[in-house]
Structure formats: C-alpha cells, structure tokens
Amino acid sequence: MxxxxxxxxxxxxxxxxxxxxxxxxxxxxxxxxxxxxxxxxxxxxxxxxxxxxxxxxxxxxxxxxxxxxxxxxxxxxxxxxxxxxxxxxxxxxxxxxxxxxxxxxxxxxxxxxxxxxxxxxxxxxxxxxxxxxxxxxxxxxxxxxxxxxxxxxxxxxxxxxxxxxxxxxxxxxxxxxxxxxxxxxxxxxxxxxxxxxxxxxxxxxxxxxxxxxxxxxxxxxxxxQTDPLTGVGNRRWFMAQLPKQPAVGAAMVLIDLDHFKQTNDRFGHGMGDEVLMACAQYIQEMLREDDAFARYGGEEFVLYLPEVSASEAMVVVNRLREGVAALVCEDDGVRVPVSASMGVAMVTAIDTSWQTVLHRADQALYAAKSAGRNRVEAYSSPA
Structure with a gap:
C-alpha cells in the first residue's frame, strides 16, 4: 500500500x-x-x-x-x-x-x-x-x-x-x-x-x-591492553585471557632476557628497546592461535600454553629459547648478545589460582638464572 x-x-x-x-x-x-x-x-x-x-x-x-x-x-x-x-x-x-x-x-x-x-x-x-x-x-x-x-x-x-x-x-x-x-x-x-x-x-x-x-x-x-613498545599484550590483557580456574594440561612460562641491564648500559636504551621488540615479535610469531603471550614487566615476558603435556611444553620452550639466542641484533656492526632464561610450571590438580602457578614459574625461572642463564628449567617440588 x-x-x-x-x-x-x-x-x-x-x-x-x-x-x-x-x-x-x-x-x-x-x-x-x-x-x-x-x-x-x-x-x-x-x-x-x-x-x-x-x-x-x-x-x-x-x-x-x-x-x-x-x-x-x-x-x-x-x-x-x-x-x-x-x-x-x-x-x-x-x-x-x-x-x-x-x-x-x-x-x-x-x-x-x-x-x-x-x-x-x-x-x-x-x-x-x-x-x-x-x-x-x-x-x-x-x-x-x-x-x-x-x-x-x-x-x-x-x-x-x-x-x-x-x-x-x-x-x-x-x-x-x-x-x-x-x-x-x-x-x-x-x-x-x-x-x-x-x-x-x-x-x-x-x-x-x-x-x-x-x-x-x-x-x-x-x-x-597492549604494551606500547613491543606491541604484544600487557599484564592486564594476559590475565584476562586465562581461564577463570587453572586446569590440568596447561603450562605457564616466565621468560627473562639475560643481562638486559648490561645491554642497556653498553649499547644504550634504544638498542635495549630493539632487543625487546625483536624477542617479543619472534616469540609471538612462533605461537599457536590459542596461546597467550604478553610483556609482564621490564625485560620479563609471560607465556600461557594450553593443552600441552610437560614434555611438550619443554620442547616448545626450548625451541623458543634457541630462537631467541639466534636473533641477530647489531649496533654499528657489533652484535648484541641476546639470550633468555625461562621457567616452566605445569598446572596441577590442587591449583586454585593462577598466582600460585605464576609463583612456581617464577621459582623455575630463578633456578634457570642461577644455573647459568640461557636455559629452561621446569619447576620441581622441593620435597
């Protein structure tokens, strides 16, 4: 009509x-x-x-x-x-x-x-x-x-x-x-x-x-929710990506760039920023779609790997460590040494919060740094 x-x-x-x-x-x-x-x-x-x-x-x-x-x-x-x-x-x-x-x-x-x-x-x-x-x-x-x-x-x-x-x-x-x-x-x-x-x-x-x-x-x-320097997610974004409750069959990884303060002191903060960006970009490109990766603070990054066994997590993280160590960053023709220490913690059945898992990953990271850096350590109970 x-x-x-x-x-x-x-x-x-x-x-x-x-x-x-x-x-x-x-x-x-x-x-x-x-x-x-x-x-x-x-x-x-x-x-x-x-x-x-x-x-x-x-x-x-x-x-x-x-x-x-x-x-x-x-x-x-x-x-x-x-x-x-x-x-x-x-x-x-x-x-x-x-x-x-x-x-x-x-x-x-x-x-x-x-x-x-x-x-x-x-x-x-x-x-x-x-x-x-x-x-x-x-x-x-x-x-x-x-x-x-x-x-x-x-x-x-x-x-x-x-x-x-x-x-x-x-x-x-x-x-x-x-x-x-x-x-x-x-x-x-x-x-x-x-x-x-x-x-x-x-x-x-x-x-x-x-x-x-x-x-x-x-x-x-x-x-x-994005780290302005590296372009990856920040801590707030990362925590929002995690499931509400930790579930068995996932791994938490803390990554710390070795001797980063020395890099800044020797080559300048500009080169330090380039190293951070290169590492973040490399790791981001190597991950699966369901993985979550973010800058945790300073020279430290955090990685969440869902649906992996302990052995699979170690293989993945060791591959990332080797890739970071192979990155080529140069300052006026001088190669800047780049490496990272990584700590891995698997989610267990008794975990009730992600802070507990992160704490164990931090302990594993400390063990990797104490053992000489540029290495991966999995958390093992003191008992």
Missing part, C-alpha cells in the same frame, strides 16, 4: 536529509582524528543536496537558479559525483583502500555528464533520472557489500545495520528504475521511494557515527 505523501514536501525533506548528513559527517570528522572517508562522505552528501536543489528548482516557479540549458547537466553531474564520492568514502571508512586508490571512480560520473552534454539525454527527465538512480544503485550496493564483508576483519556491531541501510537504499532506487522503465508506479510511487530514502539517509549518517564511536572505543581498549 502506498503512503499518502505530498511530493514537494517529501523532496524537500529528502534534500534536507542530505544536508543534515553532510553536517553530521563534518562534525564527526572534526572529532575523530585519523578516521578516513568522513570528509569524502560530507562532500558526497553536499553534492547530493545540490543535485536535489537544482532538480526541485525546475518544478517550482520563481525558484529557477540556473538557466534551463544548464540546470539538467549540473543536476546530473552533482548527483552522480555525490554517489561516486559516497562509494569512495565508505570504502575508505571500511578500512580497505585510500583515496588515491579510489579516485578513478570519478571517471564514471564525469564521463556520463559529458555524454549527457553530447547527446542531450540529460534534458529528458526520465533518462536523467534513470542514469542518476543507476549510479546510486551501483554505489550503494557496492559500498554496502564492502562494509558488510569487512566485518570479518573488524567485527563491529554497527556494520551490519549500516550495510543493510545502504542495500535497502539501492533496492528502493531499483524499484524506481523499474517503475520508470514500465512507465507506471505499480510497485512504489516516487513519493514513497523518496520517503524511504529519507529514512535510509538518516540511518546511514547515524550508523556511521555509531561505527566511528565503536572503532574509537575498541582502539582505546586495545591501547589499554
């Missing part, structure tokens, strides 16, 4: 939705430093608002702001540029490409605008509307697909409704194209389409704000 709408009012609201959207993107860009695509989205909505301004001026006496010979071409160009920039803006916002990789998208609207000038099809309202709607369908559908697909890389709850908004917008314009080709409003009349597009425009603007805010919150959370 069609909505009972007043077409001029709906077109005015449609134009207003683009203006409000542009203002939202401008303000969001000012507040969200480093978020790509927002400036392009603001420009896109501005072009779309301009396109509807020129279109509406032809239907209201006394409001013609451009000559009749020019207005259809400007309206068509603004509309197609708007949706081309909208596609590029959402692609950048999704985090896949940068502007220099998407700017060729402007070739399509510019080419169609020149074709409109050469053939004069822009003077035919139906043909002009079909070209405009086709560009809108393509831009909205591709942008919605990309936003939805990138949810695997960046799972944000606002991605799905944002993509749905864009895909619905494309569907509504597709209905309008079908109506134009059929010459009737047997599906939805033009007022209905504009009314639904208003909802989609506001939805896109509001959900983009939500997406940017979600991304900022995730970034802050990640910074709070």
């Amino acid at each position: 069609a909505f009972d709408v007043h077409l001029p009012t709906v077109m005015f609201l449609h134009q207003t939705s683009f203006i409000v959207g542009a203002l939202v993107f401008v303000q969001l860009r000012r507040q969200s430093f480093g978020t790509r695509g927002l400036g392009m989205l603001a420009l896109a909505f501005s072009f779309l608002a301009a396109a509807y301004t020129f279109t509406a001026s032809s239907t209201h006496s006394g409001q013609i702001i451009l000559p009749d010979a020019v207005r259809p071409h400007i309206s068509l160009l603004c509309g197609m540029l708007g949706y081309a920039l909208l596609w590029a803006g959402f692609i950048e916002l999704a985090g896949r490409r940068r502007w220099h990789q998407t700017r060729l998208v402007l070739v399509l609207p510019l080419g169609l605008a020149l074709l409109g000038v050469a053939t004069g099809f822009a003077y035919d309202p139906a043909m002009r509307a079909t070209a405009y709607y086709s560009c809108a369908i393509l831009a909205l559908a591709l942008a919605g697909y990309r936003v939805l697909r990138n949810a695997r890389i960046e799972p944000l709850s606002s991605r799905t409704p944002l993509a749905i908004c864009m895909l619905l917008g494309a569907a509504f314009y597709l209905v309008r194209v079908v109506n134009l080709l059929e010459g009737t409003d047997f599906l939805l009349n033009i007022g209905d389409v504009f009314f639904l597009e208003i909802l989609c425009n506001f939805g896109m603007a509001l959900l983009t704000v939500t997406l940017v805010n979600e991304r900022s919150q995730r970034r802050l959370q990640r910074l709070a």
Whole structure:
C-alpha cells in the first residue's frame, strides 16, 4: 500500500536529509582524528543536496537558479559525483583502500555528464533520472557489500545495520528504475521511494557515527591492553585471557632476557628497546592461535600454553629459547648478545589460582638464572 505523501514536501525533506548528513559527517570528522572517508562522505552528501536543489528548482516557479540549458547537466553531474564520492568514502571508512586508490571512480560520473552534454539525454527527465538512480544503485550496493564483508576483519556491531541501510537504499532506487522503465508506479510511487530514502539517509549518517564511536572505543581498549613498545599484550590483557580456574594440561612460562641491564648500559636504551621488540615479535610469531603471550614487566615476558603435556611444553620452550639466542641484533656492526632464561610450571590438580602457578614459574625461572642463564628449567617440588 502506498503512503499518502505530498511530493514537494517529501523532496524537500529528502534534500534536507542530505544536508543534515553532510553536517553530521563534518562534525564527526572534526572529532575523530585519523578516521578516513568522513570528509569524502560530507562532500558526497553536499553534492547530493545540490543535485536535489537544482532538480526541485525546475518544478517550482520563481525558484529557477540556473538557466534551463544548464540546470539538467549540473543536476546530473552533482548527483552522480555525490554517489561516486559516497562509494569512495565508505570504502575508505571500511578500512580497505585510500583515496588515491579510489579516485578513478570519478571517471564514471564525469564521463556520463559529458555524454549527457553530447547527446542531450540529460534534458529528458526520465533518462536523467534513470542514469542518476543507476549510479546510486551501483554505489550503494557496492559500498554496502564492502562494509558488510569487512566485518570479518573488524567485527563491529554497527556494520551490519549500516550495510543493510545502504542495500535497502539501492533496492528502493531499483524499484524506481523499474517503475520508470514500465512507465507506471505499480510497485512504489516516487513519493514513497523518496520517503524511504529519507529514512535510509538518516540511518546511514547515524550508523556511521555509531561505527566511528565503536572503532574509537575498541582502539582505546586495545591501547589499554597492549604494551606500547613491543606491541604484544600487557599484564592486564594476559590475565584476562586465562581461564577463570587453572586446569590440568596447561603450562605457564616466565621468560627473562639475560643481562638486559648490561645491554642497556653498553649499547644504550634504544638498542635495549630493539632487543625487546625483536624477542617479543619472534616469540609471538612462533605461537599457536590459542596461546597467550604478553610483556609482564621490564625485560620479563609471560607465556600461557594450553593443552600441552610437560614434555611438550619443554620442547616448545626450548625451541623458543634457541630462537631467541639466534636473533641477530647489531649496533654499528657489533652484535648484541641476546639470550633468555625461562621457567616452566605445569598446572596441577590442587591449583586454585593462577598466582600460585605464576609463583612456581617464577621459582623455575630463578633456578634457570642461577644455573647459568640461557636455559629452561621446569619447576620441581622441593620435597
């Protein structure tokens, strides 16, 4: 059933939705430093608002702001540029490409605008509307697909409704194209389409704000849980990764870089930082997906190995120790000695807290350092 709408009012609201959207993107860009695509989205909505301004001026006496010979071409160009920039803006916002990789998208609207000038099809309202709607369908559908697909890389709850908004917008314009080709409003009349597009425009603007805010919150959370020097998790993050209760069949490993103070004193703190980063990166790359590895403090790291036996844990940790000792860090051609002592503690049936397991791993680490460093020791009960 069609909505009972007043077409001029709906077109005015449609134009207003683009203006409000542009203002939202401008303000969001000012507040969200480093978020790509927002400036392009603001420009896109501005072009779309301009396109509807020129279109509406032809239907209201006394409001013609451009000559009749020019207005259809400007309206068509603004509309197609708007949706081309909208596609590029959402692609950048999704985090896949940068502007220099998407700017060729402007070739399509510019080419169609020149074709409109050469053939004069822009003077035919139906043909002009079909070209405009086709560009809108393509831009909205591709942008919605990309936003939805990138949810695997960046799972944000606002991605799905944002993509749905864009895909619905494309569907509504597709209905309008079908109506134009059929010459009737047997599906939805033009007022209905504009009314639904208003909802989609506001939805896109509001959900983009939500997406940017979600991304900022995730970034802050990640910074709070990541060691800024090495890029691996910090102690808080590590403890959050552990099961609530220790379970038999897991190992806790404490890793301490040998003679790290001497490295700092001899080669400087800059080289010491490079050694820390090299060791952290190497160990992180050698681990399984379910393992947890973090910087525990200073030159000390901690490692959690689930579902391993005592013998398997020793094999893994010895392999890590050998790899650390083989790392090549140089300062002006002089090789910086790198090695690590490691203490391993297996979870037992009587363990009720992770602090108990960590304490045993620390005792094993102390034993490795006392025995000459650059070695692995497993905790053994004094009894």
